[in-house]
Every structure is written in C-alpha cells, then in structure tokens.
Amino acid sequence: MSTKIKINSQIFQDSNNIFYPKNEEEVSDLIKELYKKNSSTELIGTNSKSFIGNKTQSANTLSMSKISGIIEYLPEELYIKVKACTPIEEIEKALDKNNQELAFEPMDFGFIETGKSNKGTIAGYLSCNFAGSRRFKVGSVRDHILGFKGVNGKGDVIKSGGTVVKNVTGYDLSKLIAGSFGTLVALTEVTLKVLPKKKLSNTIAIYVDDKKTVFELFNQMSSSSSEISGAVYIPLEPNEDDFQKNRDVVFKFNDLKYEGSFLAIRVEGDKISIDEKIKALTQELNLEKYKTTILDVYQSVPFWKKINNLELFSKTKNNLIRLVITPSNGVKMMQFLGNKFKYYIDWCGSLFWVEVPAKKNMKIKELKKISQDYGGYLTIVKTSDEYDYEETLFTINDVRLLISEKIKKSFDPKRIFNPGKMYRGI
Amino acid sequence: MTELALPKIDRSILNNKEAIVKNLSNLINPENVLSHADEIKPYETDALAAYTQTPLAVVLPENTEEVSRILKYCYKENIKVVPRGAGTGLSGGALPLQDAVLLGLGKFNKILEIDFENKCVVTQPGVTNLGITHAVQHKGFYYAPDPSSQLACSIGGNVAENSGGVHSLKYGTTTNNILGVEMVLMDGTVCRIGGKTLDQEGYDIMGLICGSEGLLGVITEVTVKILKKPQVVKAALIGFPSIKEGGDAASEIISSGIVPAGMEIMDKALIEATDNFSKAGYPRDAELLLIVELDGTESEVNELLKKVSDICKKNNCSSLKLSKNEKERLSFWAGRKAAFPACGAMAPDYYCMDGSIPRGKLAEALLEIKKLSEKYNLLVANCFHAGDGNLHPLIMFDGSDKEQLRKTEEFGAEILKTCVRLGGVITGEHGVGVEKRELMCEMFNNDDIQQQLDIKKALDEKNLLNPGKVYPILRKCAEEGRVHVHKNKNKFPDLPRF
Numbered sequence: 001m002s003t004k005i006k007i008n009s010q011i012f013q014d015s016n017n018i019f020y021p022k023n024e025e026e027v028s029d030l031i032k033e034l035y036k037k038n039s040s041t042e043l044i045g046t047n048s049k050s051f052i053g054n055k056t057q058s059a060n061t062l063s064m065s066k067i068s069g070i071i072e073y074l075p076e077e078l079y080i081k082v083k084a085c086t087p088i089e090e091i092e093k094a095l096d097k098n099n100q101e102l103a104f105e106p107m108d109f110g111f112i113e114t115g116k117s118n119k120g121t122i123a124g125y126l127s128c129n130f131a132g133s134r135r136f137k138v139g140s141v142r143d144h145i146l147g148f149k150g151v152n153g154k155g156d157v158i159k160s161g162g163t164v165v166k167n168v169t170g171y172d173l174s175k176l177i178a179g180s181f182g183t184l185v186a187l188t189e190v191t192l193k194v195l196p197k198k199k200l201s202n203t204i205a206i207y208v209d210d211k212k213t214v215f216e217l218f219n220q221m222s223s224s225s226s227e228i229s230g231a232v233y234i235p236l237e238p239n240e241d242d243f244q245k246n247r248d249v250v251f252k253f254n255d256l257k258y259e260g261s262f263l264a265i266r267v268e269g270d271k272i273s274i275d276e277k278i279k280a281l282t283q284e285l286n287l288e289k290y291k292t293t294i295l296d297v298y299q300s301v302p303f304w305k306k307i308n309n310l311e312l313f314s315k316t317k318n319n320l321i322r323l324v325i326t327p328s329n330g331v332k333m334m335q336f337l338g339n340k341f342k343y344y345i346d347w348c349g350s351l352f353w354v355e356v357p358a359k360k361n362m363k364i365k366e367l368k369k370i371s372q373d374y375g376g377y378l379t380i381v382k383t384s385d386e387y388d389y390e391e392t393l394f395t396i397n398d399v400r401l402l403i404s405e406k407i408k409k410s411f412d413p414k415r416i417f418n419p420g421k422m423y424r425g426i
Numbered sequence: 427m428t429e430l431a432l433p434k435i436d437r438s439i440l441n442n443k444e445a446i447v448k449n450l451s452n453l454i455n456p457e458n459v460l461s462h463a464d465e466i467k468p469y470e471t472d473a474l475a476a477y478t479q480t481p482l483a484v485v486l487p488e489n490t491e492e493v494s495r496i497l498k499y500c501y502k503e504n505i506k507v508v509p510r511g512a513g514t515g516l517s518g519g520a521l522p523l524q525d526a527v528l529l530g531l532g533k534f535n536k537i538l539e540i541d542f543e544n545k546c547v548v549t550q551p552g553v554t555n556l557g558i559t560h561a562v563q564h565k566g567f568y569y570a571p572d573p574s575s576q577l578a579c580s581i582g583g584n585v586a587e588n589s590g591g592v593h594s595l596k597y598g599t600t601t602n603n604i605l606g607v608e609m610v611l612m613d614g615t616v617c618r619i620g621g622k623t624l625d626q627e628g629y630d631i632m633g634l635i636c637g638s639e640g641l642l643g644v645i646t647e648v649t650v651k652i653l654k655k656p657q658v659v660k661a662a663l664i665g666f667p668s669i670k671e672g673g674d675a676a677s678e679i680i681s682s683g684i685v686p687a688g689m690e691i692m693d694k695a696l697i698e699a700t701d702n703f704s705k706a707g708y709p710r711d712a713e714l715l716l717i718v719e720l721d722g723t724e725s726e727v728n729e730l731l732k733k734v735s736d737i738c739k740k741n742n743c744s745s746l747k748l749s750k751n752e753k754e755r756l757s758f759w760a761g762r763k764a765a766f767p768a769c770g771a772m773a774p775d776y777y778c779m780d781g782s783i784p785r786g787k788l789a790e791a792l793l794e795i796k797k798l799s800e801k802y803n804l805l806v807a808n809c810f811h812a813g814d815g816n817l818h819p820l821i822m823f824d825g826s827d828k829e830q831l832r833k834t835e836e837f838g839a840e841i842l843k844t845c846v847r848l849g850g851v852i853t854g855e856h857g858v859g860v861e862k863r864e865l866m867c868e869m870f871n872n873d874d875i876q877q878q879l880d881i882k883k884a885l886d887e888k889n890l891l892n893p894g895k896v897y898p899i900l901r902k903c904a905e906e907g908r909v910h911v912h913k914n915k916n917k918f919p920d921l922p923r924f
Binding site: 139160166172173375402 | 587621625633638642685784851856869877
C-alpha cells in the first residue's frame with residue numbers, strides 16, 4: 001500500500017502533501033476516499049511524540065492538528081471536552097484557572113528528543129497512554145478518559161462514552177483507544193475527567209542506596225494510608241561522568257543535598273495535612289534511621305516536573321526504555337541494571353526508565369526477557385540511530401496479538417491507519 | 427411485563443437436548459451438568475426477576491480447562507452460551523435462553539493468591555466482592571469498588587458489568603481497580619490479559635472486556651488492586667428546604683475542590699419512606715437530604731467537613747449533623763441503604779431506574795420527574811449518587827393493574843430519555859442487559875452501534891456468547907421494562923440496594 005495513489009480531495013495539502021482536514025466531516029470524507037482506494041495513511045498531531053513506535057510505511061500523511069480547541073469546560077462537573085488535537089498546554093492553562101488539573105500528570109517527551117518542552121496534544125497522550133509519576137495513585141491516561149468521538153478506518157464517525165464518570169452503556173471503547181497509537185481511530189473529540197489541584201506539595205528526600213532497603217521503603221510507602229502521590233528513586237550508579245553531570249544539573253535544589261542515591265516521596269494537600277502526612281510517614285517508614293531533607297513547595301513542584309520531563313535523559317542519543325514490572329522483583333531488577341545502565345525508578349517501584357547505549361542493542365533482548373519473567377513488559381520509547389529493530393519495540397504474546405488483530409480489523413479492516421506502527425500486521 | 431424479544435430459537439438444538447447434555451457430561455464432571463427441571467429452576471432468572479426463562483441445561487465447570495472445553499464444544503456445535511456469576515445483576519444480563527447452555531461460575535469460588543507486596547489479590551471470578559475485602563482487611567487493606575450487592579455479587583460479574591458503588595468518584599469503578607484477567611473466548615481460546623503490573627502495553631483488552639456484559643469472553647480469573655484503608659472516615663447529614671438549594675450545595679462542594687469519598691442525595695418521598703422503614707432519624711421536614719462522606723487524614727477530614735458545613739449553611743440548609751463516631755456515621759447510611767426495601771414496603775411494586783446525569787442538572791431532572799409523576803399519577807422516590815451523577819428513581823405502582831404497569835414503563839422510558847437529554851446516559855451501573863437494550867438508540871446512532879457489533883463479531887463471529895443482550899435486536903427504539911420488584915420479592919430481598 002505504499003505506492004502513491006491520487007486522492008481526490010478538496011482538503012488542504014501543504015507542500016509535503018500532508019492533508020490538513022479542518023473538521024470531522026473532512027476527516028471522514030478523506031478516510032472514506034482512502035478506504036475506497038486501499039491507501040494507507042500516517043496519522044499525526046503536532047509531531048511531539050511521533051518518534052515513538054515503528055516508522056509506518058504509509059502512502060499518505062494526515063495531520064489532525066487543525067482539529068483543535070476547547071469545546072466545553074464545566075469545572076463543577078469535573079470534565080473538559082476538547083477537539084482531539086488541542087494542545088495539552090492550552091488544556092492545562094484553562095484548568096489551572098479553576099484550580100483543576102489532569103491528575104494523570106502528562107509527561108513531556110520534548111526533552112528527550114530536543115532538550116526542550118514539547119507536550120503535544122491530548123490525542124497524542126491518549127494514543128500513547130503514558131502517565132506520569134502520580135499514576136500508581138490516580139490511574140493512567142485511560143482512567144481519565146470519559147468519552148471520545150472519531151473516525152474509524154471505513155470513514156464512519158463513531159463515539160463512545162459520555163461526560164459522566166459512571167457510565168456502563170455499551171462497550172467502553174475509550175479504554176481501547178488509549179494506547180492504540182492511532183491504529184484504530186482518527187480521534188476528533190475527547191472528553192477528560194479533571195480533578196481539583198492539590199494546594200501544595202512537599203517532597204521528602206531520603207538518602208539511601210542499599211537496594212533492599214529501597215524496595216522495603218517502596219513497599220511500606222505503597223502500604224501507607226498517607227496518600228503518597230509520587231515516589232521515585234534516583235541511583236548514583238552507574239558512576240559515569242555524563243550521567244553524574246546530568247543529575248547535578250537536573251536536581252539542583254537548595255534542600256536536595258545530592259551526594260548519592262536518594263528516594264523522593266511526594267505528599268500533597270494543604271499545609272496542615274502535608275505536615276500531618278510527613279509526621280505519619282516519618283513514623284511509618286522509620287525515617288529517623290536515615291538522612292532526610294524536605295523540599296518545600298517551591299522546590300517540590302519543579303522537582304516532579306523534571307522527573308516527568310525525563311530530564312535525566314535529555315537529548316539522549318541512546319535507546320530509552322520504559323520497563324514496567326511488579327515491585328516484588330524490583331531488587332533483582334536493580335541488581336541486573338547495577339552499574340551497567342543509566343536508570344531511575346518511578347511509580348513507587350513499578351516503572352524503570354532505562355537508557356541502553358546504542359552499542360548495547362543486544363542487551364535489549366535480555367531486558368525484555370527479564371521484564372517478562374518479572375511479570376511485566378517493556379517499550380522502547382526512543383531508539384538510537386543505530387537501532388537494528390531486531391527486537392520489536394513493543395512486547396506482546398501470540399494470543400494477545402491474535403485478539404489485537406481481530407480488534408484492529410473491526411475498526412480498520414483495510415489497515416488504513418498507521419500500519420505497522422505497533423506490531424507487524426496491525 | 428412487556429413481551430421480550432429474544433434471538434430466534436434454534437429448534438434443532440432443542441430437539442437435540444439429550445445428546446447435548448450427554449456430550450457436556452463427557453466434558454466435565456457429570457454431576458455438574460444440570461438438566462432436570464427442578465435442578466435448573468434456580469437459574470431461570472437473575473435479579474431482574476420479572477423475566478424468567480428455562481435454559482437448555484446448566485453447566486458448572488470447576489476450572490478454566492473445563493470452561494474452555496465447554497465453549498469449544500458449543501462453538502463447534504453452534505450452541506449459544508449464557509455466562510452467569512452470582513445472578514445479582516439488575517438488567518437481565520444473565521437471563522437464560524431456551525436454546526442456550528447456562529454457564530455458571532459458582533464453583534470458581536477460591537481466592538488464589540493474596541500478594542501484599544504487589545498490593546493485589548488473584549481470585550477466581552465466583553468469589554464475592556466483599557469476600558476480597560474480608561481476605562485482606564486484617565492488614566488494613568480493602569478492595570475499593572463497593573456495589574450495593576457486594577455481599578453476594580461475584581467479582582467476575584463485577585468485571586462483566588464494570589460495577590461501581592457509592593465511592594466511585596474518588597476510587598473509580600471496577601475498570602480502574604483491576605490489573606489482570608484470564609478469560610476464555612467463545613471458541614475456547616484461553617488468554618491472559620494484564621497481570622499484576624500497572625497498565626499494559628498494546629490494546630487495552632481488559633478495558634474492553636470490563637463492562638462488556640458477558641458478550642466477549644468468559645472471565646475465569648481476576649487480579650484486583652487492593653488499597654490501604656483511609657486513616658479517618660467521617661460523614662455529614664444535611665437537610666435542605668428545597669431541591670434547588672440542596673442540589674446547588676452538592677455542586678458547590680465539588681466545584682470548591684472537594685472530592686468526597688461518597689455523596690448521596692435523597693428526595694422527600696424517599697426520606698419519609700426510609701425513615702418509616704428503618705427509623706434512621708432523618709430530618710423529615712427536609713425536601714432534600716444530603717449525605718457527604720470524607721476520608722483522609724484526621725485534620726484533612728476535619729478541615730473538609732468544616733468547608734462542607736459552610737457551603738451547606740450558605741445554601742440555607744435546614745439541618746446539619748456531623749458524625750461523632752463510627753457508629754453514628756453508619757447510622758447516617760442506614761436509611762439510605764434501606765431505600766429500596768423501603769419503597770417496596772410503600773407499594774406492591776416498584777421499578778428501579780439507573781440513569782446518569784451531570785450533577786448540576788439534578789434539580790432540573792428531579793423537577794422533570796416530579797412533573798412526569800403527576801402526569802402519570804404514579805408516586806416516585808429518588809436517590810442520587812451525587813458524587814458521580816448516578817440517579818436511581820424508584821417508581822411505585824401496582825403490577826396487578828395492567829394499565830398502571832403500562833404507564834410505569836412509559837414513565838420509566840421518559841425518565842431515561844430525560845437523562846440523555848440533560849447530557850447523561852441510560853445506565854450508570856446496572857448495565858444494559860435485556861432491560862435497556864432498546865434504549866441504546868437514544869444514545870448511539872447506527873454507526874456507533876455497528877462499530878460495537880463489529881467488535882462483538884471479531885471476538886465471537888457466530889454470535890453465540892450471550893446473544894440478545896445489550897444491543898437492540900431489531901435496532902429500533904422501543905420502550906421496554908426496567909427493574910420490576912413485585913411485593914418486595916426481589917430475588918435478593920435482603921441485599922441493600924443503593
């Protein structure tokens with residue numbers, strides 16, 4: 001399907017032959033035309049995350065970037081309905097005026113690509129389903145989508161869900177769209193659940209480097225009722241100059257006496273409840289045993305931004321891997337990564353961000369095997385220029401692939417959207 | 427009750443019953459294949475007791491391998507299958523079909539693993555919702571979704587229906603609280619989706635299965651997330667002189683940035699009914715009663731309770747009580763949890779509706795329902811999960827009067843259409859089942875429904891798994907029945923329904 005076919009369309013095309021439909025009808029018309037001609041297309045938004053996933057071999061490119069703007073925002077109903085390619089920043093700005101936020105903490109993938117912020121659009125977030133540090137407490141992107149509208153691979157405009165949190169009318173297709181990397185539907189409209197922003201945040205830094213102790217603490221934290229909303233571990237190892245330099249720059253805060261590995265825990269709320277939570281955690285985690293410092297709100301907020309911007313891996317030229325496992329296997333994972341890879345741990349011990357140097361491509365295979373043995377999976381979020389694609393970017397098994405193929409076919413029978421972006425045959 | 431259209435009966439299956447039962451008996455322990463009229467009687471309905479149907483046979487497999495064998499056989503022989511959990515569903519999702527094998531998961535009743543380190547429980551689907559909490563509460567943990575039938579409903583059924591509960595604004599529904607499932611497709615394929623880790627890569631098949639009402643696969647194992655119990659839980663009981671003032675207060679609580687663990691509203695008719703029934707000590711002069719529950723740390727909860735009190739006072743509340751201890755907090759809930767039986771005591775029959783609306787439209791919805799109540803000359807009492815917008819109007823009527831029954835059905839359909847018109851949906855938590863099937867067209871157009879049917883076809887191309895549920899058979903909007911409870915003879919009369 002990679003050969004160029006003439007598409008009869010009045011829709012604006014730029015000099016690179018990228019289509020820019022202005023509204024849902026135009027998207028539908030164009031896809032109907034592609035369907036008729038058996039011609040595939042890459043779906044893009046503002047290209048902030050287009051480096052994630054396989055390169056698609058499509059005859060056309062369809063930019064949804066003109067489908068943008070807030071449709072309806074009702075703070076008292078805790079939802080915002082937007083056109084699919086509304087920039088995250090525009091949404092966050094509107095929510096912020098009402099002390100609300102997207103609780104899943106959208107990550108900023110701009111830094112690993114260019115060293116600068118580039119948050120992209122809500123459709124991009126939904127398509128990747130990568131949530132930030134608060135995920136273990138509030139859920140992922142998929143848990144905050146109430147409904148959507150979009151165009152399937154036949155050109156039909158379809159919708160699912162609504163604006164209310166309790167809704168069991170029909171299959172919950174919003175979940176299916178989340179993490180589908182644009183292979184099922186060209187999204188045109190998204191309704192998101194929003195939540196009140198916590199007034200303040202503080203971060204407790206615990207200076208600890210014993211691997212077992214780190215995971216004992218993670219375990220105690222996730223057993224705590226003190227409502228921790230972030231828990232990361234930044235290791236000292238590997239002891240490489242550039243990683244060390246990066247850490248020094250990224251974590252430069254008055255109260256972060258960076259001398260080695262540390263665990264950081266975020267608590268949120270108003271002043272009294274933060275104090276109460278810190279007091280309770282000090283007791284629960286027996287923090288008097290360790291050296292600790294507290295980052296106040298002026299340091300805590302930027303600290304977690306840097307974490308969610310992946311600034312430790314800013315402008316990386318290496319492979320960047322997102323590895324999710326059960327926390328009970330965390331110590332073993334740390335031992336494996338040891339001094340060999342640059343990494344840090346998020347989600348209270350579940351998520352490892354690991355950088356694999358270009359020359360160690362073969363190590364990815366080993367990591368993937370380990371992640372699966374440890375009950376999880378890995379995604380190669382960014383590949384080095386030298387990456388040989390010997391190991392697939394995503395993890396999947398045969399039965400799930402079979403079901404995924406069937407689902408794909410029900411939305412997009414001719415594989416018009418992003419063919420091969422996730423898996424071969426999808 | 428209105429005649430219910432069901433999929434066309436395959437006579438050849440009925441005629442072949444004896445051989446089918448024999449074959450099934452070769453696939454699993456023959457004692458677990460029931461075909462005698464007396465044995466299968468208990469399975470002829472779920473909690474939507476107005477509809478009954480005797481199945482071809484009932485099979486009660488004991489493990490995944492047996493489920494797979496049964497489905498593979500039925501797939502090959504083109505026999506329809508209706509899966510069933512505890513049978514507590516209110517929308518007829520487990521209603522048998524004459525020519526279908528009913529697959530009961532009651533023998534899947536063991537918790538397989540409690541994993542405190544990874545904060546999860548691996549369980550068979552027949553374990554009750556509350557059974558999971560009971561298994562982990564000694565260490566201060568619990569399973570968050572709490573549908574009112576949690577004492578009896580099974581976790582597998584919860585997955586099939588994406589069950590909610592009164593705490594779903596803060597803690598989500600089933601879909602937000604499960605990590606993995608094992609399921610068997612209609613052709614017998616066994617698959618594991620997810621596991622103990624957060625999120626899964628690729629298509630969120632678990633998200634699709636959750637709430638699919640037994641149409642896509644049979645759940646044989648579930649891994650659920652467990653949470654630590656909050657440090658402090660307190661509640662406020664507030665009376666208002668008008669619907670508008672109470673509704674406004676509820677909206678203002680949310681817009682002020684408070685996320686209550688639970689927030690419930692009852693109207694005057696229900697305050698009186700429940701207070702007569704359970705002697706809960708509710709303010710009987712109030713037009714609207716609000717219960718707000720908050721959890722968190724001690725000072726946080728106290729601070730929020732103060733905020734809630736201030737908002738309610740500003741909106742002219744007529745009474746306000748804060749729970750001083752756990753006993754008092756539970757007493758605030760006692761009347762609310764008795765709402766359904768209380769209505770059963772007021773009239774020979776009641777219909778329970780289950781729409782969702784935007785919170786801010788509550789006053790409008792209640793006024794509309796009041797007008798309809800006058801138009802149809804039928805009494806209605808309303809309870810509302812104000813936290814998440816889920817409205818349960820209870821229409822009271824006498825089912826022996828055919829005219830009243832007809833009017834009640836019309837009234838019910840008009841309420842659900844009102845919910846959709848106000849920006850809501852036709853079912854918040856009870857599921858579509860057979861009950862609201864024909865109202866799907868109020869929310870979805872042909873293309874929307876076709877996409878859903880295409881998914882069904884992709885995973886069950888012969889349409890053998892639980893056919894006739896969720897999607898309108900003729901795909902046109904007719905008006906059918908809702909939960910019909912006659913003389914308080916609910917299938918599970920002792921379960922609190924809220």
